[in-house]
Amino acid sequence: MSEKRRERPWGPAAASGIGSMPGTDAREAARTVLGSLDAPEHLPHLPELPARGPGADMLGRTAGLLAELYVQLEPSGWRIADRPGRDTRRARSWLGEDLDALEEFTQGYGQQDPARAGLKVSVVGPWTLAAGLQRRSGEAMLGDPGACRDLAASLAEGLAAHLAEVRKRVPDARIVLQLDEPSLTSVLTGSVRTASGYRTYPAVDRAVVEGTLRELIGAHDGPVVVHSCAPRVPVALLRRAGAAGISLDLALLTEREEEPVAEALEAGVALFAGVVPTVEPETGALSDPAGSVGGVRSLWRRLGLSPGLLAESVVVTPACGLAGASPAYAREALRRSVRAARSLADNPT
Template identity: 70%
Template sequence: MTTDTQLSLPEGTATGIGSMPGTDAREAARVAVEAVAGLPFLPELPARGPGADMIGRTLGMLAELYARLEPSGWRFGDRPGRDTRRAVSWLGEDLDALEEFTQGYEGPLKVQVVGPWTLAAGVELRGGEAALSDPGACRDLAASLTEGLTAHLAGIARRVPGARPVLQLDEPSLTAVLEGRIRSASGYRTYRAVDRAVVEGALRDVIQAAGVPVTVHSCAPQVPFALLRRAGVAGISFDFDLLTERDWDAFGEAAEAGTALFAGVVPGKDAPLSDPAGSVSGVRALWRRLGLAPGDMGSAVAVTPSCGLAGASPAYARAALVHCAKAARSLVDNPE
C-alpha cells in the first residue's frame, strides 16, 4: 500500500463522526452514504451493546491481542472469546451494509477506529491497571493496532474498489494522556503524563503504516493541533465550540499548511437546527479574523456534527447530517 497522507476535500464536504443511533446496520449505512456530501462514512452502532462500542469495536480488529469485558471495563485476555467474536461479527455486518449502499461508488470513504492513546487509556491489563501505565504495553498495543488496521483497510478496498479510504483515529483521551489526567484503577491517583515525543512517535508510526490519509478526531477541549500536524495527519476533527482564543493560531497554521479541518458545528443530540449558514457563522468569523483567503474555506473545512450521533434519535441523526451538507455548501456559495 502506497503511503499518501494528503487529503484533498471536495468543495462543500460534510460527513459524520462515526456513531449513529439504533441497531439497524442497513439503515445506518444508507443514511451515512446518502445524507452527507463528499465523504460517506462507515457507521458505528454502539446501541447494540458491548463489542459495538467504540473501544470494543477496535479491540476486535487487533492482531494477536484479545480482550474481554469485565465489570470494570475492557481487559486484555489470553485468547479470543465471546466478546471478540461479537465485535468481529458486528463489524462484518456493518461492512456488508456499507458495501450494499456503495455499489459503483468512487471517491473518498471514511472509516473510524480508536487511536492508540485512547485505546491505551481505555483498556486494562490483566492486573486491572490501564495499558497506559506500562510503556511496553503501549508499544505492543500500537503495533497490534497498526497490523489490524492494515488488514481492515485492505478489506475496505476489496469491498468498495472505487473508494479512496480515509482513516479517522478517534482520540478523545489524547489531551488527558498528555496532561496526566487519566485516573488509575483505584481512582485515587492519575497516571503519569506521557512524553509528547512518545505520543507523537506512536501516532506517526500508525499514520505511516496506514498508507492512506489519516485524520484524528477529538471532541475534547485543547486538541493538540501542532503535535498532530507533526505526526503527519491529513486532517483534524474537533468540536468547534470548544476552541478558545489560544487555539486560534494553531487553527490558522493548520489551514495555511493544507491540513483538512473538520469543524463540528451541529449538535450531536436532538436540538433545533438553525439556518445552515448560521451554523457555520463562527467558522466564517474566525476565518476572517485570521486573515485567511475566503475562497479557500469551502475546500479547507468540512462540516460535521460536534461529536457522534449515538445519543440522537434516528430522525434527528439524518436531519443533522443533511444540515451539515447544506452548511458545508454555504461555505462555498457564501464564503464572506
C-alpha cells in the same frame, strides 16, 4: 505540503459525519449515511452502532481488530485476555454486519467521480486505546510503556487487515482513516485516573505520543484524520505527526488555540469543523445553514486567512457522534451539515 495533505478524496463544500449513529440496524445506518452524503464532494463514513451493546462500542469495536491481542469485558471495562473468547467474537461479528451493509449500499461507488470517491473508516487511536484497555492486573495499558508499544503495533497490523477488507468490499473507494483520540489530551496532561481512582497515570512524553501517532499515520497510504470532541485538542502535535485533517468540536476551541489551528491550515491540514448539534435542540429546530457555520467564518476572519480557501479547507460535520440522537434527527444533522457546507462555498465571507 505533503502528498497525503494534497490528496483529498473530497471536494470543496464537503460534509461528513463523525462515526456513530443511533439504533441497531446496520443496513438502515448505511442507507442513511450514504444517502445523506451522496454527492461526490462529500465524505461518507462506515457507521458505528454502539447501541447494539458490548463489542459495538468504540473501544470494544477497535479491540476486536487487534492482531494477536484479545479482550474480554469485565465489570470494570475491557481487559486483555489470553485467547479470543465470546466478547472478541461478538465485536468481530458486529463489524462484519457493518461491512456487509456498507458493501450493499456502495455498489458502483466511485464511478461517478473516482478522484473524490472518499470513504472514511474510524478506529480508536493508540493513546485512547491505551487509556481505555486494561492489563490483566486491572490497570490501564497506559501505565506500562512496553504494553503501549505492543498495543500500537497490534493496532497497526490489525488495522491494515481491516482496511484491506474494506477495499475488497468497496474497491473503488479512496479510504480516509479517522483515528478517534478523545483521551489524547488527558494522556498528555497526566489526568487519566488509575483503577482505584485515587491517583493518575504520569503524563506521557509528547515526543513519544507524537512518534507513535506518526508511525501509525505513516502506515496508511491515504489521508488520516484525527478526531477529538474533548477540549484542548493538541493541534500542533497532530500537525507534526502528519495528520491530513483534524476533527474537533468548534465550540470548544479557545482563543489561545486559534494560532495552532491557523498554522495547521496554512500547512494544508483540513479542518473538520464540528458545528451541527449532536442532539436535537430544545426548540425543536436548528438554525439556518449559514448560521451553523457562522463560527467558522468568524474564526477565518480572525485568523486572517483567504476567504477563497474556506470551502476547500473546511469539512462540515456534527460536533461529535450521533449515537445519542433519534434516527430522524441523525438524518437531519447530516443533511444540515451538507447544507451548511454549501453555504460556506456560496458565501465565504
